[in-house]
Amino acid sequence: MPIFSSDLGKDFWNYRLGQVVSLLGDSCSHIALAWWILDKTGSAVEMSSVLAPAMVVRIFLMPLFGPLADKYSRKAIIIIADLWRFVFTGALAAMVFSNYYDTYVVIALFILNSIGSALFQAAAGGIVPQIVPREKLQIAAQQTQAINSFAGILGGVAGGIVVSTLGVFGAFLIDALSYVLAAWSTNRIQSNTVPVRKEVPQMKAAFHQWTQDFGEGFKLLFKIPVIFWICIVAMFLNLAFAPLGVILPVLAKEGRNMPPWFLGALESSISLGAIVGAVTIGYVNKRIRADLLTVMAIAMMCVGTMVLPWVPNVALPLTVLFWIGIGGTWANIPMNTQIALAIPDAYRARVGSIMGFLCQGISPLGLAAAGVIISSFGLTNALVAMGGIGLLLTPLMLLIPNFAKFMSAPPEKADQFLLEYYPEAFGSSGDLSSQGTQPLQE
Template sequence: MLHKLFLNKNFFLLWTGQMVSQIGDKFYGIALAWWILQQTNSPVIMGLFMAVSVLPGLAFGVFAGVFIDRWNRKILIIASDMLRGICVIVIAFLSVIDILELWHIFAAAILISLASAFFDPTVKAVIPQIVEQEQLPRANALSEIIDASSMIIGPVLGAAFVSFFGFTLVFLINGLSYLISAFFEGFITIPPQVDSPSADYTLRHEIETGIRYLLSRRKLVVTIGVIGIAHIFVGALIVSLPFLAKALSGDSIQTLGNLEMMIGFGMLLGALSIQLRGKSHFKDKNLFVFIAAMGIFYLAIAITKSITSTFVLPYMLLLLLIGAAIANASVYWQSILQLNTSSDMAGRVFSISSVVGNISLPISYGLFGILLKYTSILRLMLFSGSALLFISIVLMYFYHYGDKESQDNSLI
C-alpha cells in the first residue's frame, strides 16, 4: 500500500526527507523574520537579508548544474542537507549562549543559499532516475503537495512555537529537520551516471555544452520561458494581495492571511488531483491550458473588483482556483523537463530553470510594486490576465511548432 501511494521505496525516502526539511524551513523563516524585526526594526535590513538569502544561489546556480551532472547526486543531496543543518544548528547554539548577532544570520543565509543551489536542481534531476517515466507526473504532484502543505501549516506552527518556546528551539528544530532529511536520503539507491566527462572537461566547456543542449531543444526553451512568465505574474498577484486585503471588509491582516492561505489550499488540491489520477495519459500541452486558466482567474478578480469591493468570499474562491492552476502548471513543467532531458544534462537544465524562476519573482515584486503606485489593482489584474492568456496561446504555438519540427527532423 505504501509503495502504491509513494511509487517506490527510494521516492518515499526522498519525499519524507523533503517534507521534514521544508516544514522546518517555514519554522525557521518566520522565526528569522521576527528575530530580525525585533533586533533592528529596519525594513532595509529585512530586504537586504531576503536578497542575501537568494542572490548567492542565483549567482552560482548555472555553475552548480555542471557539478550536479558530473558528481555523485546522492552525495550532493546528503551533503547539501547536512551543510544547511549544521549552519542552522550553529545559529541555535549561538542563540543559546546569547551571542547571536546579525552577521551570523547573514553568513548562514549565504551558505544555505549556496547549498540550496545544489540541492533543489539535484532533487528534480534525481526523480526521473528513481521513478518510472509514466509515474513522473504523480511523483511531481507528491512533491508539490509538500510545498503546499508546508505553506499552509509551516508559518502557523512556526509562529506558535516562537510565541511559546522562543527562537532557539525553532532554530534547533529546523537544523535537526535538515539532518533528519539527510538521514532518510542516506538509504536512497540512485543509479550511477553512465556518462563520463569529456577529454577537454572544463567548467566553461561544460556550461557552454549545457546551454547549447538547451537552446537546441525548443520544448525545453519554451517550457523554461513558461516558468519565468508564470513567476512574474504570480509575483504580480502576491504584491497586490496586501492592497486587496486592505480594501476588503474586516481586519486587513487577518484577511491577508486568509487570502494567502487559500492559494496554499488550492495548490494542495491541485497537486492531490494529479496524484489521484494515477497513470492517466499525460498531455504536456495542458501546461499552457493551466497558464491560460490563471489568466482567466486574474480577469475574474478584476471583474469582481469592479462589481464589489468588500465581499471576501469570491476572492477566496478565485485564489483557491489560482492555487490549483499554479500547482498543475508546476507539475507539468517539471515533468516536461524531466521527460525531455537526458540524465547527463538534467543538472544543468534544472539549474537554469531554477535560476529563471528565482530571479523572476524579485523582478516581478519590484516592477509591479512600482506599477501599483500609478494604477489600480483592477487594471493590474486586467493587464496580467490578458497577458497570461495571450502569452499562453503564443507559447503553445511555438511549443507545438517545435514538436512538429522535431518529428520532421527524425524522418530525415
C-alpha cells in the same frame, strides 16, 4: 489519484519523506525570519534587503552547480546540501538565542544558507526520474506536489504556532534539525544516482570538463526553442509575483494586525489549494488541452492576486490564496512532467538548473523592490499591479512555437518529440535515445 502510492518504491519515499521534514522546518523558518525582521525593524524594505541578495546568489549558482549534478551522485550532493544548510540555519538560531540582530550578519548567513539551497536544487531536479520507473513519472510528479502541499499546510500551521509559542529561536532550531533528518532519510536511497553519460578522456582537466558541461547545457537549451521561450515568459511572470514573498508577511502583521498564526494560515491555504490541484489535475487534464490548461491556471493566479487586497475579514483572504494554490499546481505539473520526460538524464541537472536560472533570473529585482513599492504605493496597488502585469503576460505562452504540440505529447513519446522537432540539439553531444531517462538500479 491516490495521495500515497506504494508502487513508486522505497527510494522515492525515503527521498520524498526526508524532504517533507525539511519543508516543515523551512515553513517554520520562513515565518520566523519575516517576524523577526519586522519585530526588530518594522520595515518591509529591510525584509527585501535580506531576502533579495540570497535569492540572487541562489539563482546564479544553480546553473554553475548543474554540471556537478550531471557528473556525481545526486544523492550525495543532496545530503551535502542539507548538512550545509543545517550549519547556517543553526547559526541564525544562535543569533536569536543571544538576542543579537545585525542586518549585515543576517544577510551574510542567509546568503551562505542559499548556497546550500542552490546545490540542492541543482541535484533535486534530476533525482526523481532515477528512482522511479519512467512510466510512473507523471504519478510521481502529482504525488510530489500533493505531498509537498500537505507539508505546506502543516508547515504553515506549525510555523505560526511555533513562532507564537516557542518564538523565533524555536522555529530556527526546528528548521536546522529538519535538515539533519532529511539528510539521514536521503542516505537510505539504494538506487544508483550517478547520471548516465558518456565516458570522457581522463586527461581532461576537471575545470575544463566543467566548463564544457556548463556550456553544453546552455547550448542545448538554446537549441530547444519551445523550452527556452517557456523559461523567458516564466521569467517575467516570476518577476511580477516576486514581491508576494514580502507582501504576505506585511499583509498579515501590518495590514491586518494579526499574530504569526495568520501568516501561517495564509501559506497553508496556498498549499491546501495545491493539494486540490494535484488531486484534480488528471480529471481536468482529460477535458482541457494541456496548453490551454496551463494558460488558464496562470490567469487564475493573476486574478486571485488582484482581488486579494479587496477581500475583507480573515476567512476570505484564505479562500483567495486557496484559489491561487490550485492555479499554481495546474500550471506546474503538466509543464514539469513534460520537461522531465523530454530531457535526457545526462543533461537533466544542467538544463534544469539553467531553466531555474532563466525562470527566476530577474525575480530578485521584484523582491528587492517590494519594500519600496509597498512604502510608496501601498499593499493594495502593489497586488493589483502584480496581478495585472501577470494577466498581460499570460497569453504569450500560446504564442510559443510548438508549445501546444509539446504539452500534448504523450509520456512515451515526449523524448522523441525533441528528436523530431529539434534534432540538431543532440547532434554533437550524443544520441537522445542513448541518453534516455530510464531510472538506474543497482
